[in-house]
Amino acid sequence: MNLSIKNRIAFISTLSVAVLSLLVFIAIYQSLKILSYSEIDEKLEFEATKHYNELLFEKDTVYFAYPEELLEREHLEIEVYPIYIELVNTEGKLLVKSDNLKSESIVNQTFKDPEKIFNTSASDKPLRQIQVELIKNDKDYGQLAIAVSIEDTQAVLQNLKQNLIAIYPILLLITFFGSRFISKITIRPLTKVADTVGIISAKNLNLRVKEIKGNDELSVLSRSINKFLDRIHESIEKEKQFTSNASHQLRTPLTAIKGNLEVLIRKKRTPEEYEETIEESIERIDRMNVALDNLLILARFDEDAKHLNKEEFDLIDLINFKIKLYKISIKEKKLKVRVNNQLKSLVIESNLHFFKIILDNLVSNAVKYSLPNQIISIDVFEKNTEILLSISNTGGDLKEEELHSIFEVFYRSKNTTEKGHGIGLALASKAAKLMGYSITVAVDQQTTFTLHIPKQQ
Structure with missing residues (x-):
């Protein structure tokens, strides 16, 4: 029926x-x-x-x-x-x-x-x-x-029986049409919600149903639908952002690779020229792979944050481990890394995966942008209710007016000549926010990035 x-x-x-x-x-x-x-x-x-x-x-x-x-x-x-x-x-x-x-x-x-x-x-x-x-x-x-x-x-x-029998169908008719009229008034907000949802599409995801005041089932439904639309809007925006980011990162190297190959086939080249062009193309492809990996990590951050497991680890040991990973680059630039900490070990409880992303990007940036024969200082100390991890390096030519933009995706300083994608600091910043941390940056004679870790964490 x-x-x-x-x-x-x-x-x-x-x-x-x-x-x-x-x-x-x-x-x-x-x-x-x-x-x-x-x-x-x-x-x-x-x-x-x-x-x-x-x-x-x-x-x-x-x-x-x-x-x-x-x-x-x-x-x-x-x-x-x-x-x-x-x-x-x-x-x-x-x-x-x-x-x-x-x-x-x-x-x-x-x-x-x-x-x-x-x-x-x-x-x-x-x-x-x-x-x-x-x-x-x-x-x-x-x-x-x-x-x-x-x-x-x-x-x-x-006489009573006859009256009751006569009243009975009249009562049922009144009940039916009265209930129908009342239900029509009651579900009118629901009809408006359905009408609004019916016109929402990918082109107008900013539309929301009118929330019904109160704490009844209809008000709960209207709020739930709006939250659902918020999640859909957020997911589509993330998809658009990822597509835009991926397009931005892939278009330039692919254009360069295509241009090199087109030049290469116009006339015969020497084996050395072929080898040089192929090596350059391979390097560009490797950089594209790194960029795509970082973009995927950035896109999955919010989903991974829903399953944010914590574990205990030694912060000093993790810092020393990360320094060893960049030992070759440190030797090539003749850098010195100095770790200053109040304690020989410092055990904290945090998400190890996200923490490695933060530390890896901060250390790699310090090594990449340091001038040769300089010192990279890593300081770990406690201040009030926080544990502070500061990484300082000389070089990079970062200006004061650029500090508000360096954590944006794909932002690259105009004064740098180093190769990169502008994703690392965005990854580190987002990972820190998801764990309740913050990253600050200061520029003087050195560039200093400081990770603020609340002690209760």
Whole structure:
């Protein structure tokens, strides 16, 4: 059954009201019926007790001590609340009967219970009757039947039943259309959300659904959809950024390689010229591979940060290990690396993978941009609530006005002649932020990069 949300809500509401109101109507009818009959039964029991006490029991018969009682108006007329009385012996022979019964008989000859109240009829009129078996000194004298009319009671009950039956479908119709109208108003914000989501595409990902105030399900849904759109927008922007970055890094070397190869095939060259061009192309391809690896690391940072595991390691040992990796470059430029630390070892708890990225880029930059025969200083010390790791080198010609841009992707100083891609410091900066660290840079006679590590880390 393919129903809209409005009709489904209306249908479920109507079904619930149908069951509930049916139970309520039955309860009302039965309660009134029981109450009405209980009042009649009390009157019958009173009359039965009163008339039983007026009976005189003799050897083989029983009769009323005051027979004129039967001449009272309530026994003679068939009016409101008339009382019908009939007395028979054990053989079923009539002994006494009120005149309002006329030719009718109300005694049930098959009656066996000592006392029972039940419904019967006389002259096509409904009666409520009590029948008492007359036993005195263990001797059975016959039966006494007393009845009252319940015509008015049954008329009231019948009228109530008809009214409830008539009201029932009207109530269900009102419930259905009322629920449908209310549900339409209730889901109107949801319809607006759906309309907004329907027009969002890659061209207008900045659109957001109007958040619904409050803490109900619709407000939670609107906020969740906006957060979902934020994540999609962020992912697409990262994809665009990665594509742009990759294009930027690949286009120049590919153009250069293509140009070299085109020049190479225009005429025959010497083996040395072929070898020189091929080596230059291989070098450019290697640089492209390094650039792509760094771009992939940069693109995966946010996803890797969701699983940021920490472990303990010795910071001094890690620094010494990184220095050994650049031993060849250090010897070629005749550099000296001086590590100044307050302690021989310093154990910290951090993410080793991200920390290696930071340290590798800072050390490699210091070695790459240092002037020959200079000193690279690496200082590790504690200050207030931080552990500071500073790496200083002479060279690089970095200007004060460039400091706010050096952590941007692909930024390259205009004064440098060193080869690079402008990705390393961006990687180090992002890795530091993901771990709650920060990197500062100062330029004086030396260029100093300082990694700030909170002690609680």
